[in-house]
Amino acid sequence: MLNRDHISKAADVPRIAGAFVYLATGVEMPFDAMYFTLIWTCSLQLLRSLKVSSGLLRFPRLRLALTLFANPVLLTSGFGTVYFWIKTFFANATIDQVVTNFRRHRTFAEAVIHTAEDHNPGAHIGAGDLSCLILDAGILCLGMKMFEYRHELASSFYSIVSTCAIIATTSIFVNVAIARRIGLESDEALAFAAKSVTIALGVPTMQQVNGSMTLMSALCILSGMLFQMSGDYLFRILRINDQKVRKQPRNGSGSDTEKGPRERSGKDDRSGEETKIVAAGVTVGINAAAMGTAHLIERDSTAMAYSALSMTIFGGMTVALTALPGVSYLLVFLASR
Template identity: 30%
Template sequence: MADSDAGIWKLRWDTAVAEGAGYLLVAIVCLASELLIWGLSRTLAAARLEFFSTIVGMALVFALSTACWVVWKRTDGFYRRWLKARVDFINAHLGAGFAIPMIMLDQDEMLNGGEIGRVIGSFIATNIVSWVAVFLLSVAAIGGVTQLTSQSPIRKGFVSSEKSIAPTSSDDGSSSADFEVEAQTQQATGSRDGLLISIPRATDTEKQLESGAPAQGLSNTNEQAEPSCASVAESSTWNFFSRHFPILLSLALIFTVGIPLTITIHEERLFDGFTLWFIWISSVRSQRAFKHSKICTCSAPLKRGLATLMNPVLLTTLLMMGYTRAKASVLGPGGLARTLQKFSGGTHLYALWTAAVNGNEIPSNPTGWFGAGDAALSILECGILVWGFKLSECRRQIFSLTGLVAIILCTAAAAANVFLSVIASRAMGLQVTEALSFAARSTTLALAKPATEAIGGNSPVNAMLVVSNGILGQLVYPFILDKLGVSKEHDENDRDGETGLAETQQTATIIPTTPVEASSSSNSNSSSTPSTDSPVTVAAGIAIGINGAAMGVSYLYETRSRAAPYAALSMVVFGVMTVVFTTVEPFKGTLISLASR
């Protein structure tokens, strides 16, 4: 019994160490991302295009990872073993940064009732027109191109050329079964908050858990004593803490570190940060638990609707707004402005580093303040940059005729949105500055702010439009995408999945809270996967990338949708062209002239 207990605790210790090492790798990836963004911002500073550094960084990561694959095919195996789980983890939690612009809205910056009504009216009108028009035009264009190429006598040669230019990662042993098993493993464990350096096959893990041995392989397992499974699960307290430790840790840090430092030395950043972490992770876990619970199982539409309303970004925004306002009420007059100032200084991390190195002072943030909200926005920047790896996973879709058509459609959509949205907003009675805010109404936050400032738009209104677009999209995606039949498989491959399946079961993934058996998907192969994406899937990705921006892309990657790479490509092209049309003459002058009429 003593040997059995020692084995159980050794297994627990090994799991905890692996978990900690996984989080350390996440921190390293984030730090490396910020350093890359900083270097690119210095390179782009001469042209005053520092705000492009995150997008350029994503493109650079995509180019480098693809080039590495071309030079050495085994780099995909390294990526999947060491980096993929970390990239997925960052993507799963970058949503906390989406809430910051809404939290930072000050009452002094709010519009009056009539202006708010006109803004909402313009928001609804432009969204309906943009979503429907972009989707239908994309379906027609992609469908037409697909039909023409399928009837072309050189179709066979084109497909062969396409695969040679941008092959998938299947050549080095990865397959569609990888994604199916990983997704089902994540669903079974109910958590994406744990990261292992390496985890053995599910069947091996079961035997190791039963034996109380550390994760070292079957040979050691068979030599161990075999206590019952109850000996591992004898401690409900351990299971509870291991399953909910992110929530419990953040809550403990609030009371043991955050509040004492706030009271004693008036250091509020840790208090704000731990509170944001607690609210975000609790919202994520609550939605996930509700989806897998037996509550409202009698009505699937009701349960789906309630789960959608439990959107973590929406809940975090509302709860953090309540937190900051409650905190401000304790401080008395001027408390809200002070609370928001402490929460976020509104300066990018790369700008603070540059100012510190050069010894300069930032006019909008002379003290160089970096708050909890700024940290969340930095994680958002890192998340967008590491999407370069996600794009590389789907390089076949990017380097294709469909990808080229998507680029053309996004360029046209950017021009139409910039000019027609402003004209429509003015026609509905908005003032010039508010109307100009619609020029970048659905561009990612990294580009929307400089684009709006360049033409003299209302930045708080623009931030509200961008975040509202993203939240609205995340609320309707579960219904619309299911109705459209958009595929949930994220990758295309041409080989049987056995090799990839074995690799996935042994590579970095989530720490299972209970033994997880390999599913029947191990027998699946890519023959059941469509050789090309349907026009509806591609069009959905383009429409979400244009209208949903980063929040839409994040959702598609989170749900492992095949539309995700098209959405990421569309977001980048649409955002870049929006900046071009709002900052480069003669487009900028024409836009301001139209808004001033």
């Protein structure tokens, strides 16, 4: 059977190959891709090791702090930033050139189209462009998970849609007004209109209102990262039992008169737990979007499907609202007051 050592050795092969390709041809994409793959896998392994470490059980506060700051997105972003600045020094290039070479197009389809035109993949495909394929696969996984919970989603569909519609309609105006009130520039304030959607949905929103895509992307990542760092702790404080548990076998003893009140009490408890799970899923989907939903999948949470659905509906409504001329004009007016 495969163990971690076998997997680690197998993962070393493409990393070494990427280094040889870079040294032999000067093409940076394979080495960039393998570097970020290495950092990401090591970050995931570090976080999992900290969570199951028996030595840290005696120091719960230290364990909590380490697991909070060992977030894979945070570590990968940090080491990736250092890597980019090191490349600027050795390649004698600006940071803008390094980042542009890392991801040359907005979508992988654009990269493929340009490659087909001039047959030069090295000029159009960077390591960041390849990551789009992973994101597409992640969206497919979300769809499969939502199909798995289709019956639960159907029973709460109208409440989720109405909640997302109300919050999407109010938040885009309130967020922009508050951001402008605290002294941000017009384009920066407009970035808050899409602060809680995925980056893929935030881009067309910013194009409609000419907002800052850089700040919008940072806000989307930050909100998801904050939930990944503190989500388990918050769920534990709020006593949200969202993880799957095995059903206990029924005990055949007891009279019918004894079972009646117990069954009703059990149904009430389950109904209350389900309501809390739906509310938690909608809250995560609206505020932490894809990164929050991914964290719920990792913890095998039953709130994952509600989070994925609310994330999709909330993001779609945000894009649809900002596409309306009257709404976009009003947002620009609020950001310029």
